[in-house]
Amino acid sequence: MTNILLFAVLPYAALAIFLVGSIYRYKNRGFSVSSISSQFLEGKKLFWGSQPFHWGLFILFFGHLIAFLFPSAVLAWNGQPVRLLILEIAAFAFGLSALLGLVLLILRRLTNRRVQIVTSKMDIVVYAILLTQIVSGLLVAYHSRWGSSWFSAFLTPYLRSVFVFDPQIDAIASVTSLSLKVHVISAFALIGIIPFTRFVHFLVYPVDYLWRSYQQVIWNWSRKHIRTSRSHSEGHKSKNN
Amino acid sequence: MKQVNKPNPQYMRKTFFFFLPITGFFLFSISATHAQDGEAIFKQNCSACHKVGGGRLVGPDLAGVTTKRTEEWLMKWTRSSQALIKSGDADAKAIYEEYSSIMMPDQTIPNGDIKAIYTFIAGKSEAATVAAPTVAETPVSASANATPEVIELGKNLFIGSNALSNGGVACIACHNVNYTGVIPGGLLAKDLTTAHSRLGGDAGILGILGAPPFPAMTQAYKGKTITEPEIAALTAFLNKVDKDTANQVASSPYLLLYGGIGGLGGILILIYFLWFARKKETVKKDIYDRQLKSI
Numbered sequence: 001m002t003n004i005l006l007f008a009v010l011p012y013a014a015l016a017i018f019l020v021g022s023i024y025r026y027k028n029r030g031f032s033v034s035s036i037s038s039q040f041l042e043g044k045k046l047f048w049g050s051q052p053f054h055w056g057l058f059i060l061f062f063g064h065l066i067a068f069l070f071p072s073a074v075l076a077w078n079g080q081p082v083r084l085l086i087l088e089i090a091a092f093a094f095g096l097s098a099l100l101g102l103v104l105l106i107l108r109r110l111t112n113r114r115v116q117i118v119t120s121k122m123d124i125v126v127y128a129i130l131l132t133q134i135v136s137g138l139l140v141a142y143h144s145r146w147g148s149s150w151f152s153a154f155l156t157p158y159l160r161s162v163f164v165f166d167p168q169i170d171a172i173a174s175v176t177s178l179s180l181k182v183h184v185i186s187a188f189a190l191i192g193i194i195p196f197t198r199f200v201h202f203l204v205y206p207v208d209y210l211w212r213s214y215q216q217v218i219w220n221w222s223r224k225h226i227r228t229s230r231s232h233s234e235g236h237k238s239k240n241n
Numbered sequence: 242m243k244q245v246n247k248p249n250p251q252y253m254r255k256t257f258f259f260f261l262p263i264t265g266f267f268l269f270s271i272s273a274t275h276a277q278d279g280e281a282i283f284k285q286n287c288s289a290c291h292k293v294g295g296g297r298l299v300g301p302d303l304a305g306v307t308t309k310r311t312e313e314w315l316m317k318w319t320r321s322s323q324a325l326i327k328s329g330d331a332d333a334k335a336i337y338e339e340y341s342s343i344m345m346p347d348q349t350i351p352n353g354d355i356k357a358i359y360t361f362i363a364g365k366s367e368a369a370t371v372a373a374p375t376v377a378e379t380p381v382s383a384s385a386n387a388t389p390e391v392i393e394l395g396k397n398l399f400i401g402s403n404a405l406s407n408g409g410v411a412c413i414a415c416h417n418v419n420y421t422g423v424i425p426g427g428l429l430a431k432d433l434t435t436a437h438s439r440l441g442g443d444a445g446i447l448g449i450l451g452a453p454p455f456p457a458m459t460q461a462y463k464g465k466t467i468t469e470p471e472i473a474a475l476t477a478f479l480n481k482v483d484k485d486t487a488n489q490v491a492s493s494p495y496l497l498l499y500g501g502i503g504g505l506g507g508i509l510i511l512i513y514f515l516w517f518a519r520k521k522e523t524v525k526k527d528i529y530d531r532q533l534k535s536i
Contacts (some may be wrong), residue, residue, distance in 0.1 A: 024331075044521065051512045052505075075410055079401045081424045084413075085496065092497055093504020100505065114529075145497060146427035149414030153461035171460035174346065177429065 003173040006185055011162045014192035020151055021195025022203060025171055035201035041114035049108055053101025056094040062135070063091055064151075071152035078149045087148050088141070095138045122197045129193065132186045139179035155184075273373030282354050289448040290345070293365040299445040301342055307363040312356075319355050321347045347453050384443050385484075387477030395478025396423065398471055409465040412475070415457075418482045419489045425496065430457070437476075437483035446476045 026033050039046055041189055067074050078084040106127050109115050154171045161168040175181060194200055283293075290299035306315065311518035317325045318333060322345045325333040348355065387395075400423055401411030416433045417426030426433075440446055450472045453459050467475070482489070 001324075015519040040525065042289075047516070047519065052509060055508065055512070072408065075401075075408075076404075079404055079411070081400050081402070081413070084401070085424060085500070088497060089500035089504055093508060096501050097508045115308035131512065136329070142497060144427070144429040145425070146414050146429075149410055150427060150429050150461070153410035153414055154457045157460050158462070168460070170456040174456035175429070180429075 003169055006181075007150060007158075008162075008167040008168040010188045010192075014188040017192045018194050022200060025195050025200060026203075033200045033204050034198070035098075036198050037206065038046070038115050038118055041118065042108065042112050045104065045108040045112070049101050049104035050096040051101065053105060056096070056098025056101060056134075059094040060091065060098065063094075063148075067148060067151045074148055074152045076204040078146075084146065084149065088146060091148065092138070092141050095134065095141060095240070099134045099138060102127070102134060106131070125193065126197045126199065129186055129190050130179055136179045136183040136186065140177065140183050144177045144180060159201065187191050278354075279357035279359075279364075282350070283358050283361050285452060286348065286350060286360065286454065289454040290445070294368070297340075297441065298448050299440050300345060303334065303362050304366045307359050307366065312359065314350070315359060316355060319348050323347070325396045345469050383471070384437075384477040384480040387473075387480070391474050391477045392481045395474035395476070395481075396420070398475055399478055400424070403469060405465070406468055407465040409462045409467055416420075416480070419486065420482050421489050425494050430455070433479060433482070434486055434489075435483050437480045443476050443480070446479055447472055452476060 074087075077087065109119055109127070110122065144150075158168060158172045161220070172181075172184065194203075287303075291301065291303050292298055294302065294304040296302055310318075313331075314325075314332075322333065322337065326337055394403065398405060399412045399418070401413055405411065412433070413424070413426045415427040415430040417428060418432070419434045437443075437446060439450070449458075450467050453462050
């Protein structure tokens with residue numbers, strides 16, 4: 001019964017909340033769809049937290065997506081043990097990278113006065129669920145290793161069965177690894193809370209920045225002229241910055 | 242005043258009596274088809290580990306089991322042998338230990354199917370007791386005579402460098418064996434280094450590979466059955482691994498950890514250099530610092 005709730009009901013609840021909630025938020029609270037960046041308040045620690053965290057998460061997200069969409073390609077790649085090792089070690093490194101980044105981000109949020117002011121309760125939920133997700137993922141990768149192969153073999157069929165509205169939960173329910181179950185459940189929980197948190201920012205990531213032409217900003221006045229001008233309307237260069 | 246939406250009791254009764262027999266017929270036909278399929282259901286779910294007459298495989302020979310045990314006990318065992326053992330049932334514990342403490346997977350098929358299996362076993366047992374074959378306890382292992390080429394093929398199938406012809410995932414995804422030259426295997430499922438002797442020789446492995454009884458394995462090989470020559474090669478390889486356990490050097494299991502930490506270092510160095518020219522202080526640092534001082 002618990003298994004049905006966790007592996008057949010929770011996924012649909014989470015996906016429905018994600019879809020409806022995200023559309024509602026975008027339509028009605030459009031300006032809140034943002035990462036609510038605190039980079040203006042603190043940038044130095046943010047860099048070493050945010051960069052390893054986002055690169056780790058980015059690569060792992062697409063890794064999971066590829067194993068879900070093209071399982072046979074992943075299995076073909078893993079056919080040679082050396083390639084399997086390369087894939088697994090690289091994925092594990094990005095997992096560690098995400099963990100390191102997240103720990104630094106949590107420490108920053110807990111210790112920096114400026115960042116504390118803009119921290120909401122939902123941010124704590126976000127950190128808790130991300131920490132669960134990344135730690136359980138690393139435990140799975142280490143203690144139930146070669147996940148890239150068995151994900152394609154039996155988790156992809158499970159996830160596909162969810163998406164075609166015919167959930168087959170026997171395989172996932174029979175797994176003895178607690179960290180794997182936690183990983184799957186917290187993944188669905190994460191999807192479910194996207195609309196209520198700063199997670200929404202991944203939906204509005206400005207991907208077109210990657211291919212749009214660059215823009216050069218040119219100030220149309222002479223700095224020297226302004227420095228020496230006595231005219232108030234032309235302004236004076238601030239002396240305190 | 243006329244009530245427009247009032248249900249018509251007579252109509253409802255009529256519809257009810259119209260639907261009742263149809264629904265009843267479908268339910269009956271579903272249970273009837275199931276009842277006939279005892280043998281097929283047995284083959285699909287049980288035959289990997291059990292025979293009815295003819296000796297033990299991974300699990301006991303089930304001939305006569307329906308007269309030896311009550312149906313209630315059998316049902317509890319079939320649903321979850323581990324739950325029955327935990328409830329303190331001495332017989333269940335004895336059987337579990339007699340068969341090398343290999344856990345029987347919990348069955349989630351409908352009660353009707355399980356009962357159909359019992360009926361099939363009961364029917365087959367009567368025929369089997371007439372023949373009453375005496376079964377040799379020592380496992381038969383034809384794979385012991387396998388040629389080195391077959392063992393090599395088995396090894397390649399195990400690690401995946403020879404793909405299984407129907408597209409099934411290589412064994413190493415979930416299973417480990419200690420064998421020189423083979424990378425550490427997966428840890429999701431059981432270590433197979435001593436599987437050959439643990440599962441009672443060739444028969445157990447042939448049974449499991451022919452019709453995988455464990456749900457995750459069933460899912461992985463659904464529609465991707467392992468062919469007979471492949472099963473034979475894998476069995477020969479596992480036999481070889483089991484026999485040579487003492488001489489094998491297992492490769493380091495810490496590869497993933499060390500590799501991962503090394504990779505993390507690489508990622509950090511890359512980030513450091515790619516963003517070397519970043520603005521290292523916040524835009525308004527001076528203003529903030531001055532304001533903090535003035536508080």
